[in-house]
Amino acid sequence: MKPEHIRNFSIVAHIDHGKSTLADQLLLKTGAITERQFREQILDDLDVERERGITVKARAVAIHYTPPEPGSPTYELNLIDTPGHVDFHYEVSRSLAACEGALLIIDAFQGVQAQTVANAYAAIESNLEIIPVVNKIDLPVTRVDEVLEEVETILGLDASGALKVSAKKGTGVEDVLDAIIQRIPAPNGDPKAPLKALVFDSKYDPYRGVITYLRIAEGTIRKGEKIKFLKAGTTHEAIELGQFRPGMVECDQLGPGQVGYIVTGIKELGNVHVGDTVTHAAAPTSSPFAGYKDPKPMVFCGMFPIDATDFEKLREELEKMSLNDASFSFAPETSDALGFGFRCGFLGMLHMEIIQQRLEDEADVGLIQTAPNVTYEIAKRDGEVFLIDNPLDVPDVGRIEEFREPIARVTFILPASNIGVIMQLCEDRRGVYKTTEYLGPERAQLIYELPLAEIIYDLHDKLKSATRGYGTMDYEVIGFRAADLVKMDILVKGARVDALSTIVHRDMAERRGRQLVKKLKQEIPKHQFEVALQAAIGARVIARETISAYRKNVTAKCYGGDITRKRKLLQKQKEGKKRMKQFGQVEIPQKAFLSVLEAGNED
Amino acid sequence: MVTPLSTPRAAYVHVPFCAHRCGYCDFTLVAGKDHLAGRYLAALEQELRTLGQPREVETLFVGGGTPTQLAADELERLLELMREWLILTSGGEFSVEANPAGLTEEKVEALHRYGVNRVSLGVQSFSAPLLEVLERDHREADIERAIERLRGGIENISLDLIFAVPGQTLENWRETLQRAIDFGPDHISTYGLTFEKGTAFWARRERGELLSADDALERSMYELAMDLLPEHGLRQYELSNFARAGRECRHNEVYWAGLGYYGFGPGAASYVEGVRRTNHRSVTTWLKRMEAGDSAVGESEELSIEGRAREAIWLGLRRTRGIGRKRFRESFGVDLEVLAGETIRRQVDAGLIDTEGDRIRLTREGRLMADTVAVEFL
Numbered sequence: 001m002k003p004e005h006i007r008n009f010s011i012v013a014h015i016d017h018g019k020s021t022l023a024d025q026l027l028l029k030t031g032a033i034t035e036r037q038f039r040e041q042i043l044d045d046l047d048v049e050r051e052r053g054i055t056v057k058a059r060a061v062a063i064h065y066t067p068p069e070p071g072s073p074t075y076e077l078n079l080i081d082t083p084g085h086v087d088f089h090y091e092v093s094r095s096l097a098a099c100e101g102a103l104l105i106i107d108a109f110q111g112v113q114a115q116t117v118a119n120a121y122a123a124i125e126s127n128l129e130i131i132p133v134v135n136k137i138d139l140p141v142t143r144v145d146e147v148l149e150e151v152e153t154i155l156g157l158d159a160s161g162a163l164k165v166s167a168k169k170g171t172g173v174e175d176v177l178d179a180i181i182q183r184i185p186a187p188n189g190d191p192k193a194p195l196k197a198l199v200f201d202s203k204y205d206p207y208r209g210v211i212t213y214l215r216i217a218e219g220t221i222r223k224g225e226k227i228k229f230l231k232a233g234t235t236h237e238a239i240e241l242g243q244f245r246p247g248m249v250e251c252d253q254l255g256p257g258q259v260g261y262i263v264t265g266i267k268e269l270g271n272v273h274v275g276d277t278v279t280h281a282a283a284p285t286s287s288p289f290a291g292y293k294d295p296k297p298m299v300f301c302g303m304f305p306i307d308a309t310d311f312e313k314l315r316e317e318l319e320k321m322s323l324n325d326a327s328f329s330f331a332p333e334t335s336d337a338l339g340f341g342f343r344c345g346f347l348g349m350l351h352m353e354i355i356q357q358r359l360e361d362e363a364d365v366g367l368i369q370t371a372p373n374v375t376y377e378i379a380k381r382d383g384e385v386f387l388i389d390n391p392l393d394v395p396d397v398g399r400i401e402e403f404r405e406p407i408a409r410v411t412f413i414l415p416a417s418n419i420g421v422i423m424q425l426c427e428d429r430r431g432v433y434k435t436t437e438y439l440g441p442e443r444a445q446l447i448y449e450l451p452l453a454e455i456i457y458d459l460h461d462k463l464k465s466a467t468r469g470y471g472t473m474d475y476e477v478i479g480f481r482a483a484d485l486v487k488m489d490i491l492v493k494g495a496r497v498d499a500l501s502t503i504v505h506r507d508m509a510e511r512r513g514r515q516l517v518k519k520l521k522q523e524i525p526k527h528q529f530e531v532a533l534q535a536a537i538g539a540r541v542i543a544r545e546t547i548s549a550y551r552k553n554v555t556a557k558c559y560g561g562d563i564t565r566k567r568k569l570l571q572k573q574k575e576g577k578k579r580m581k582q583f584g585q586v587e588i589p590q591k592a593f594l595s596v597l598e599a600g601n602e603d
Numbered sequence: 604m605v606t607p608l609s610t611p612r613a614a615y616v617h618v619p620f621c622a623h624r625c626g627y628c629d630f631t632l633v634a635g636k637d638h639l640a641g642r643y644l645a646a647l648e649q650e651l652r653t654l655g656q657p658r659e660v661e662t663l664f665v666g667g668g669t670p671t672q673l674a675a676d677e678l679e680r681l682l683e684l685m686r687e688w689l690i691l692t693s694g695g696e697f698s699v700e701a702n703p704a705g706l707t708e709e710k711v712e713a714l715h716r717y718g719v720n721r722v723s724l725g726v727q728s729f730s731a732p733l734l735e736v737l738e739r740d741h742r743e744a745d746i747e748r749a750i751e752r753l754r755g756g757i758e759n760i761s762l763d764l765i766f767a768v769p770g771q772t773l774e775n776w777r778e779t780l781q782r783a784i785d786f787g788p789d790h791i792s793t794y795g796l797t798f799e800k801g802t803a804f805w806a807r808r809e810r811g812e813l814l815s816a817d818d819a820l821e822r823s824m825y826e827l828a829m830d831l832l833p834e835h836g837l838r839q840y841e842l843s844n845f846a847r848a849g850r851e852c853r854h855n856e857v858y859w860a861g862l863g864y865y866g867f868g869p870g871a872a873s874y875v876e877g878v879r880r881t882n883h884r885s886v887t888t889w890l891k892r893m894e895a896g897d898s899a900v901g902e903s904e905e906l907s908i909e910g911r912a913r914e915a916i917w918l919g920l921r922r923t924r925g926i927g928r929k930r931f932r933e934s935f936g937v938d939l940e941v942l943a944g945e946t947i948r949r950q951v952d953a954g955l956i957d958t959e960g961d962r963i964r965l966t967r968e969g970r971l972m973a974d975t976v977a978v979e980f981l
Contacts, residue, residue, distance in 0.1 A: 526818075552972070561615075
């Protein structure tokens, strides 16, 4: 395929603005899939993603398209899919690096949202040709003109060439195909130059091992050649070569501008580095790509098997997860309360929920998950500086010189009438105000610097409820900052439950402590004795609640017709008990360990 | 010896009619559809016919709904049908549930004539405000009149009472119990009000319009019944049932002993040869199925030998006499110790179970926490 007949592009959008539907339409219109195969979000091959309507793992599909004009050549359009959510920024930028252009989709009613901005900026930074696409023009109420104005004022893009489509109905999809060919530059590159290909993604296949996604910049790669990963320094054979159309289709070679995959026999995802350069082992390129940093997990939580004998099984399951997701990490940890388990690291809250959901769906292991926390940096008096990802690792107060927490720059896009509420929300969460910008008479962009811990605590939920769903946010961690932080412990019937310990700001400790024990009181069932719940900093108790004793638990009526139903009810109670963890005499249900997070929804 | 697999010696017939559905009720019934009575009786005959031949039983129980909601001639037709298919042995127990309102002389006379010797009267409360909360259609005067009429020929009278009604005080419950005792019944059942999913009460409680009784108050009420009734000769023989010696409901004891029984009518359950079948709970579905000659069974389960034995433990513990180890082994073919020895010891340590000679039974505290105990034996 000649480079002038190749176009490499991404689709970027705020969540639910219709990215996947448009991708499906492009496949359908070009015959890559049949009407029969056309199903919602065909690119999202994980159930979790379909449920959430978001694409987590980047995919690359080669579409062959011949425009209807007589004499038109056949083009190869490589659609490189990207995830849309804040947690996966990193994957967005590395996907964009493999493209020359991007379709920026904006909902015809909702307009520019926080992730539209983040994604558009990422595309601008990657020097891509951006084609704004206003989607959902079939909606009964649209604001197309205002949306186009937002594109110009907020994003600084020329909206005169914006396309208007309905991905759902298929309206305007031909215009999109034309624009891709007419406006996105063809890749350039010398097919005879030394091979230089960018690794922009990888995935694990249980039969073939690691499948590496490549974008060829220069030279040509052929099946059976000896190739070299420059950064990793490893040499392999290109056992299999191919493209996604959208199923894997083998080919003999890939030339400049083309996008495809190689199978090299590598078994572990960790051995393939996104951003690495693939070249010929015999005649390597002299100008490799700069490469990427590996993404650092910022959010951590403990995962423990309810049944201690499931520990190894859980390890296997976590290993499976990390095979497919290099940004997920885990390491063994021990808790007095929960026994042996794992400290797991995630890019963000959504990433955590996805992994957790997948474990629930795929693994037959009863899990207790502790409330998530961020990474902290601690400078000790003796000069040592280190990161901790577990509240239990906080050293004695006397030895801490400085306790530092990650700070994020948060961009909100919201109805102007909600600015006050959101500012209050941020102030309450130790935010530092940066700027406000009006995007039109009714919408504004608000920027704050907030501790990441406050963001994962409840900010997103609060934003959604305060703006009735119209506010969106995006964040980026900008560094660590010192703060007056303390470890807060929870005592249940006098004994500290280490898995419930959290790190909080001293000024908020009392309020959080009160909320937390109140929430725990709702989560922990009554026992045959009183159960005292206390929040404490060191030896000082700052909040207390008591769960009164169960006084009566007996079903009055139990005759012939009731027995089966009654037994099923009891069975359910028993299942519920199984999901609880025994601490001394007290049984604590799984859910209670997440109370730390939900406690904030009460005020 | 009678074991769970022996041919049933007990039969239940469900009459699904009521004038009105009370807010707490989740039983199988239709309210205000008395015109279906004819179809119901015809369908019931269909179902009885599936027996193939008349069966001899030692206990019969007609429950509802409100069996006495049937008009006198319909009631007679029902009793006639039962006489045809379910032959009561001499000395057998024949119970019918009745509602104080609308229990006419004529109906009582019919019950008597067909050999009904036990009536369970749905008193629930004597207090007008509480009867109103419960949405019952009778008042105190109806209760007095009904008992008076029953005395004419029914030898064994039982009164049903409900406690932990929203707004009820411990004092009111004491008066309720005393008032019931004063009528000199042979049997009293006391039921703590439960909020069942799907009922109006449940929805109202969800919306915060109705408050369930405080846990501690409910406990005190139950304890009061356990103290007061035996003082007047009504010994507790099951978690919710009190009776004079020899007046225990023999039919209900079949359920708690894990023995077999037949069941007819919508929602009724049978337990024959280790298989428990529950008829469809929708009255109209049951009717249509019977009319079409289909099976009435909505759900059926065959318990394993162990499942049967485990069920018999928590059911058996509902009786104050508890479970005899020897008898248990003979009936269920498995030793109680092997099946649940460890659990029993834990419950003994927790003060919820007592062992005495061959028997295990719930302690007084155990009776208050019977479900907590039951879960352990599943």
